[in-house]
Amino acid sequence: MLKMENVSKIYRTELIETHALRKVDLHIKAGEFVAITGPSGSGKTTFLNLAGLLETFEEGDYYLDGENVRGMNDNQLSDLRNEKIGFIFQSFNLLADLPLYQNIEVPLRYRGLSQADRKQRVEQALETVGLASRAKHLPTQLSGGQQQRVAIARAIAGEPKFLLADEPTGNLDSLMAQQVMELLEKINQSGTTIIMVTHDDKLARRAHRNIQIFDGQVSDLEYSVADDIVKRA
Amino acid sequence: MEIKSILLSLKQNKFMASIMVLQIAFTMAVLSLSVLLAAATLKEWNLPSGIPHDDIIRVTPRFYDPNMNVAAAVQHDLQRLQAIDGVQAVSPTDQVPFAAEVVRDVYLSVEEEAQSYKTNIFSADEKLLKVLDLTLIAGRAFTFSDVIADPDAKNSEVMISQSMAKALFDNGNALDKTVWLNKGSDPVKIVGIYSDFMNGETLNYFGKSYQTMILPRSSWQFAAEPHYLLRMTPGLAVQKLEDIATVFYQEQGRYLAVYERLSRIQKRMYDGRGSRALTFLVISLVLVLITSFGIAGFTSFQVNQRRKQIGIRRALGGRKSDIMAYFLTENSIITFAGLLLGTVVTLFFSFELSTMEQQNILDLVLLMVIALLLWFINVVAVWLPGRRAVKVPPAIVTRGS
Numbered sequence: 001m002l003k004m005e006n007v008s009k010i011y012r013t014e015l016i017e018t019h020a021l022r023k024v025d026l027h028i029k030a031g032e033f034v035a036i037t038g039p040s041g042s043g044k045t046t047f048l049n050l051a052g053l054l055e056t057f058e059e060g061d062y063y064l065d066g067e068n069v070r071g072m073n074d075n076q077l078s079d080l081r082n083e084k085i086g087f088i089f090q091s092f093n094l095l096a097d098l099p100l101y102q103n104i105e106v107p108l109r110y111r112g113l114s115q116a117d118r119k120q121r122v123e124q125a126l127e128t129v130g131l132a133s134r135a136k137h138l139p140t141q142l143s144g145g146q147q148q149r150v151a152i153a154r155a156i157a158g159e160p161k162f163l164l165a166d167e168p169t170g171n172l173d174s175l176m177a178q179q180v181m182e183l184l185e186k187i188n189q190s191g192t193t194i195i196m197v198t199h200d201d202k203l204a205r206r207a208h209r210n211i212q213i214f215d216g217q218v219s220d221l222e223y224s225v226a227d228d229i230v231k232r233a
Numbered sequence: 234m235e236i237k238s239i240l241l242s243l244k245q246n247k248f249m250a251s252i253m254v255l256q257i258a259f260t261m262a263v264l265s266l267s268v269l270l271a272a273a274t275l276k277e278w279n280l281p282s283g284i285p286h287d288d289i290i291r292v293t294p295r296f297y298d299p300n301m302n303v304a305a306a307v308q309h310d311l312q313r314l315q316a317i318d319g320v321q322a323v324s325p326t327d328q329v330p331f332a333a334e335v336v337r338d339v340y341l342s343v344e345e346e347a348q349s350y351k352t353n354i355f356s357a358d359e360k361l362l363k364v365l366d367l368t369l370i371a372g373r374a375f376t377f378s379d380v381i382a383d384p385d386a387k388n389s390e391v392m393i394s395q396s397m398a399k400a401l402f403d404n405g406n407a408l409d410k411t412v413w414l415n416k417g418s419d420p421v422k423i424v425g426i427y428s429d430f431m432n433g434e435t436l437n438y439f440g441k442s443y444q445t446m447i448l449p450r451s452s453w454q455f456a457a458e459p460h461y462l463l464r465m466t467p468g469l470a471v472q473k474l475e476d477i478a479t480v481f482y483q484e485q486g487r488y489l490a491v492y493e494r495l496s497r498i499q500k501r502m503y504d505g506r507g508s509r510a511l512t513f514l515v516i517s518l519v520l521v522l523i524t525s526f527g528i529a530g531f532t533s534f535q536v537n538q539r540r541k542q543i544g545i546r547r548a549l550g551g552r553k554s555d556i557m558a559y560f561l562t563e564n565s566i567i568t569f570a571g572l573l574l575g576t577v578v579t580l581f582f583s584f585e586l587s588t589m590e591q592q593n594i595l596d597l598v599l600l601m602v603i604a605l606l607l608w609f610i611n612v613v614a615v616w617l618p619g620r621r622a623v624k625v626p627p628a629i630v631t632r633g634s
């Protein structure tokens with residue numbers, strides 16, 4: 001599980017201070033599929049960056065899988081990212097120079113897994129996303145949807161507890177977005193906690209839980225069935 | 234190490250990588266050839282001269298009247314010089330120790346493929362041994378009657394230095410053997426062996442400093458001007474220099490081109506040598522500097538190009554040290570390829586040199602030291618921009634740029 005207590009994030013530039021997150025209290029339980037929505041600039045990516053240990057914060061406590069990460073040094077944070085978290089980004093963020101196989105292998109190498117172990121996991125992950133035959137291709141030889149599936153394979157190859165996704169379908173057409181969403185649901189069903197930022201209400205509603213961020217503040221959203229009916233009408 | 238994936242990634246950057254490999258190979262080749270040549274140059278540095286060079290003066294007159302009887306004028310000069318107080322012996326020669334540049338090939342047989350031996354041949358009269366204070370080691374020294382004055386007559390006898398005897402016959406006896414002064418012609422018999430003295434820059438450079446021969450000959454003509462070598466009473470050389478110069482002010486048809494002690498020629502020889510070696514080394518150092526800037530620039534460029542990539546690797550759990558290791562490994566692969574290629578080129582050229590110039594400059598230990606040095610420079614040149622790479626924040630993956 002993931003637990004934030006009183007976490008704030010302030011960006012300071014020469015001109016202004018931006019309170020990107022204000023006193024966030026949040027508890028996400030193991031196995032949840034959480035969708036985060038909110039207007040542009042409200043702090044969704046900031047939240048994901050903190051949750052994913054890509055950025056540090058000044059105030060509050062953050063427990064990732066029971067460990068308080070505040071005050072950890074850079075190496076500890078890197079190792080935690082490697083072990084516990086898989087990332088999926090809007091812009092895929094594959095390593096363009098490397099074939100798919102080596103792309104997926106990167107985090108496994110950082111974990112220090114043996115060659116045989118890596119091979120087994122890479123192949124398994126490629127299998128899961130349905131790209132087993134493309135191991136030697138370069139990212140540029142794939143469609144956007146396929147690239148995102150590779151990114152997902154890379155994110156899950158290390159069997160992390162958490163999958164953090166920042167608008168994973170933002171660059172995809174609806175058919176491909178559908179495929180990616182189905183994949184995420186499948187992964188969630190096998191036990192991985194997923195936190196996904198999205199602008200797409202329909203996708204958000206397929207999640208167990210909806211969280212809205214508004215001006216740096218986090219709150220749970222309850223959809224009623226009636227809401228859904230009104231929207232559809 | 235992720236060598237395989239680095240290689241795969243270099244495959245995508247073939248052009249840049251090959252340019253770096255070529256640059257390093259070029260640096261390796263030029264640096265090692267320069268250092269090898271400089272080392273060969275300095276190896277024969279400041280060897281014993283074998284002669285009392287502080288007490289020997291070299292005088293070189295120049296004859297400018299083509300109608301003059303040079304042979305007679307030389308005899309006249311020698312007598313006048315001999316008469317100066319403090320001059321113990323005078324001999325006319327066609328070459329001067331430390332400055333003998335006419336390198337000759339001599340042979341031990343008349344066959345077409347006979348091996349050649351490098352030497353400097355000093356044509357002089359019988360007094361040269363005394364002037365240079367050389368010791369007769371075997372055989373006999375020339376006397377006045379051996380000296381040939383007729384320009385058309387050929388010599389039939391020769392004296393050679395100890396080192397020359399060793400070069401020609403190894404440890405065998407050289408006396409009474411025949412040497413051909415030209416390919417298939419001009420045979421002369423070795424009648425005496427004398428102690429070694431320094432010949433000149435060229436043979437010194439090839440490690441053959443003491444290979445000389447003396448031909449008893451004083452056939453001076455207008456075109457072949459002599460030098461006079463004067464052996465002075467120890468300690469008097471400097472103070473008598475002006476007296477010697479004065480002799481020539483009073484003579485017709487010639488002027489004094491050079492007069493100096495041999496110790497000055499010796500100094501000049503090694504000074505020129507030293508500055509040549511220095512030039513090689515300075516050029517090499519500049520090249521090394523350029524290359525290290527090139528590598529630092531290349532890495533710097535790569536770091537800028539790959540900021541996103543670095544961020545991705547960091548997000549996926551790469552530590553800062555992993556990022557540094559990546560760049561170091563990548564550059565080591567390039568450097569290794571470059572050094573390998575450069576070594577091949579160096580070996581090729583030193584082999585060419587050794588067949589062309591009969592000079593073996595190759596020194597594998599030195600070559601390895603140079604390779605290690607270049608590798609070390611590479612590491613530093615990568616490490617500096619690499620420090621910027623490890624500072625790329627992982628959050629770049631969600632923020633772009």
Ligand SMILES: Nc1ncnc2c1ncn2[C@@H]1O[C@H](COP(=O)(O)OP(=O)(O)OP(=O)(O)O)[C@@H](O)[C@H]1O
Pocket residue numbers: 011012013018019020038039040041042043044045046047
């Ligand atoms: N590195 C930064 N320096 C200064 N301000 C920043 C930085 N990153 C984000 N911000 C600011 O923090 C606020 C929250 O940004 P964030 O990227 O979290 O928004 P978001 O909800 O992800 O928006 P979007 O939907 O457009 O992606 C914004 O006002 C943004 O300008």
Ligand SMILES: [Mg+2]
Pocket residue numbers: 044045046166
């Ligand atoms: Mg965002």
